Amino acid sequence: MPQTAAPSLTLQQQAFCLSWLSNAASDKVDTLANLEAHVRQSVQAFLTDNAGKIADWSIAWGPVASSHEGADPTALYYADNMLYAAAATVAGAPCLVVAMAGTNEDDAYDWLAEDFSIVRQVDWPYGNGGFDGAPTPKISHATATGIGDLLAIQDPKAGGIQAFVTGWTKANPGGTVIFTGHSLGGALSPSLAMAAIGQNGGPFADTTTLTLPSAGPTPGNPDFAALYTHFFPAPAPDSAQGGPVPFNTDLVNAHDLVPTAWNDVKLTGFFTNTGDIAFKLAMDALLASLDGLAHGLIGFNTYQPIAHQTFAADPPDVDYDSLQGYFGLIVANHLAAYPTYVGVDDALTDTTAAMTRATLRQVQTHAKRLTAAAKNQGAVAQAAQ
Template sequence: MPQTPATSLTLQQQAFCLSWLSNAASDKVDTLANLEAHVRQSVQAFTADNAGRVADWSIAWGPVASSHEGADPTALYYADNMLYAASASVNGAPCLVVAMAGTNEDDAYDWLAEDFSIVRQIDWPYGNGGFDGAATPKISHATATGVADLLAMKDPKAGGIQAFVGDWTKANPGGTVIFTGHSLGGALSPSLAMATVSQNGGPFADTTLLTLPSAGPTPGNPDFAALYTHFFPTPAPGSANAGPVPFNTDLVNVHDVVPTAWNDVKLTGFFTNTGDLAFKLAMDALLASLDGLAHGLIGFNTYQPIAHQTFAADPPDVDYNSLQGYFGLIVANHLAAYPTYVGVDDALTETTAAMSRATLRQVQTHAKRLTAAAQAQSPAQIPAPAQAS
């Protein structure tokens, strides 16, 4: 992976860190301005604390937080979405990282509107960027909602992100733009990048445009995946953009249930049980019911993931014999496993811990409702997946 001058973290590692920091306010309820300030301060602290290891990143756009509940400057909100862009000189050339947050664990809107609204697909609304090889690209209603929200966000001085990226590329010929995000951000970042290209009518002149999604659920159908791959091809092995954390490729822990969602729902078999066998059997039966229910709901849609790079995180030392232990494993594999694999644990310890605590708290809360719903479904009641036409 390419190194930045006088640094020890690769460009991929630095972009991943900037992605992670977009989540710094996700466990907070505050005014939108204070949520934005918290992310700004987190990026500034990251750059200062890692001087000599990373480039001199500075905020170029945002941060901008949004809430479906409104924009009263005195009201307290959870951020539905958080978006910012940071710039620096890397290898003597300008680089812009556009980073967007994942699911706000305490915000029901994110879970319902931007994560789980996947039964309905909609036509890709932003054009094909001049590529005619994907006739009918579609994305989930959830991804469409998230991308529309991001495109509607405005920096008071710089306007919307799509126009800002276009202006930045004109002012910085030979530059690189990287769209990045984790979890929900791992679905939104490639989709926002594709929308930006599409609205531009194709690639930006004299600019390298890349993505770095991680743990991203599948955004859309096979034609959307083909449209994305045309503009964001998988790096050639051995190239500067390849490696253990390649650009344009969803980074996926094989023990993480989130990036397997929609296209191939399989919630069982991710972990080796070293605890109570009876609990394992009960969980397998419960999750098999959830698998069948999910397939019955989305079986009439086709989802195809974008290109992905897998790794297998070391299983946490947890003997799960309760829902708390089981969902603790899910959170560990969805969050903490990624900075460990990328090799940036020491740069992100505080943010990772805060994200894990907030996610585990909410997953355990939602698990009670999910369990009750699944136990009400016997396998015989679950509809069989519809055959794709």
């Protein structure tokens, strides 16, 4: 029999691509069925365009979109969450990738309920998988909401993702399951992986379970980080699971603000402006006020990031001449920098453009609101002196 050529993209690169494609409908409002169809079509187009470079992936579960507003088949929604799973044979063994979308930038629910609800931490509710070395794991209320939403999603044919993954591991002994996502998905994917193990009562038998988060905000407290690390240790750099895009490790652009949330928010000086000195000083004062707003919200909570692999996008520092320009730099470093670093940007151009369009559209709105809030805080502080 003729031998099939080995894929030219690594398993990490392939999983990252499948993760990224879960965001293909991020700039759309439509029926849930049409949003799901758009992601399915984007995945199928990627598989066709990259045949020979990747394994024989096929969609095994989903895609399923959900909205907190309901599930009327005729109503138009933004997708609060998008989740799907793809299966393939990789190096002679079965592999399943569970991919979840990041923040839908046009969806206020995602921003408020699954991203920014971080003032309150809640007890980790899914069990410790038999590990007693982290007695009080906690996660942000936002992460808890997101995980609950993902676990509630149902594929009409295959049920919930927990039951599907459990059944898949039993039917595919010696297989590998990878949970992956970017941004909000970078916080939810390691947490969903930990929830799957916790609800299973421990690791899946005869299965390698991995994560591939990128740009993920910090999900929880030090005990949650310890619980996660116990089941998902960072791989050796020179191993097949290691390298420049290692499994079980949050991939972080050093010039990306998002992965520092919620443990070290610092807008001031994050990007250097070497232009007009008066503008620089005014921006520094504004950004310092924004830092004060952020730290005032989260200063009494303890968050600890999971293990991360850092790279530095080029160029790190670019002049800007407005708050919108500053946030534009944040968007570029949070989105397009990642597929470029992973080496797959050509395969993901359309999805990256959709994610960027949605994000930049919201930057204009958020920049105005943040400016007003920061200036008001500054005025109150000055009056109190």
